[in-house]
Amino acid sequence: MRYEGMIYRPPSEADSLLVQATIGCSWNRCTFCSMYRDKKYRVRPLDEVMADLREAASSVGGFRRIFLCDGDALALPMPFLTAVLEEIGRLFPRLDAVRIYASARNVLNKRQDELRSLAALGVDMAYIGLESGSDRVLSAVNKGITAREMVDSAVMLRDAGIKQSISVIAGLGGEELWEEHILETANVLNAMQPEYLGMLVLHTGDDAGPAPLFDDGSFRLPTFRQVLAETRLLIEKLELKDCLFTSAHVSNYFYLRGRLSREKQKLLREIDAAPLDDPLRA
Numbered sequence: 138m139r140y141e142g143m144i145y146r147p148p149s150e151a152d153s154l155l156v157q158a159t160i161g162c163s164w165n166r167c168t169f170c171s172m173y174r175d176k177k178y179r180v181r182p183l184d185e186v187m188a189d190l191r192e193a194a195s196s197v198g199g200f201r202r203i204f205l206c207d208g209d210a211l212a213l214p215m216p217f218l219t220a221v222l223e224e225i226g227r228l229f230p231r232l233d234a235v236r237i238y239a240s241a242r243n244v245l246n247k248r249q250d251e252l253r254s255l256a257a258l259g260v261d262m263a264y265i266g267l268e269s270g271s272d273r274v275l276s277a278v279n280k281g282i283t284a285r286e287m288v289d290s291a292v293m294l295r296d297a298g299i300k301q302s303i304s305v306i307a308g309l310g311g312e313e314l315w316e317e318h319i320l321e322t323a324n325v326l327n328a329m330q331p332e333y334l335g336m337l338v339l340h341t342g343d344d345a346g347p348a349p350l351f352d353d354g355s356f357r358l359p360t361f362r363q364v365l366a367e368t369r370l371l372i373e374k375l376e377l378k379d380c381l382f383t384s385a386h387v388s389n390y391f392y393l394r395g396r397l398s399r400e401k402q403k404l405l406r407e408i409d410a411a412p413l414d415d416p417l418r419a
């Protein structure tokens with residue numbers, strides 16, 4: 138298997154075979170994200186991807202899923218994706234599923250019948266960064282999509298039979314917009330009804346320094362108390378039929394896991410019992 142640059146995958150794909158079908162992210166302009174800043178987006182040559190798959194089929198075992206990297210492999214044109222998925226089906230007949238990072242933009246750029254055909258070829262879940270349901274925040278961080286479009290992409294995925302694992306980012310609205318950020322994020326998630334929801338925490342975490350999230354320079358990274366308050370408000374406002382909520386990402390200060398809405402009260406009690414000391418300042 139050949140990989141170019143740093144490879145990212147969701148925590149839940151730790152046991153999956155990672156197959157790099159694109160290099161980088163086709164958008165690559167979100168101000169808070171440095172994952173693919175050093176990569177210029179391109180589609181990997183199809184014969185290289187096929188060669189990796191054949192090599193994995195003959196030498197790697199023990200995985201039940203394949204995860205297609207990099208940032209938003211759903212940007213791939215349908216003939217490419219179809220060829221890769223058909224080869225995966227031939228080489229790994231006992232595979233449970235193929236999963237993929239996707240931007241809502243690239244969901245909307247596919248037709249409904251194309252998404253259904255991806256599901257028929259084994260794609261059972263797309264990981265999508267919603268980040269915020271507030272259009273002001275989405276615009277400030279240059280996400281390149283609106284809250285309405287996020288909901289539209291969720292409807293398309295649901296109709297195609299592809300599950301959604303959605304991530305949102307605590308702290309992305311700064312001190313000024315934190316309440317709007319959370320309340321509108323809850324509204325959008327209630328409309329999207331994802332099967333999985335992960336709450337991450339905003340960090341800068343790279344040499345580029347704090348991202349210029351807001352033009353006027355007023356932006357501050359969230360304090361631990363702000364993250365607690367945002368997490369609590371979000372959970373309180375969510376009305377999800379059956380969704381596994383986690384804050385288990387490397388960016389999180391504390392671990393939460395529970396089914397919404399069934400375990401909403403348990404999650405709220407765990408937040409209320411959290412020590413208020415900032416672990417970053419201990």
Ligand code: SF4
Binds near residue numbers: 163166208266
């Ligand atoms: S779309 Fe996702 S991977 Fe691409 S820049 Fe934005 S957050 Fe990063």
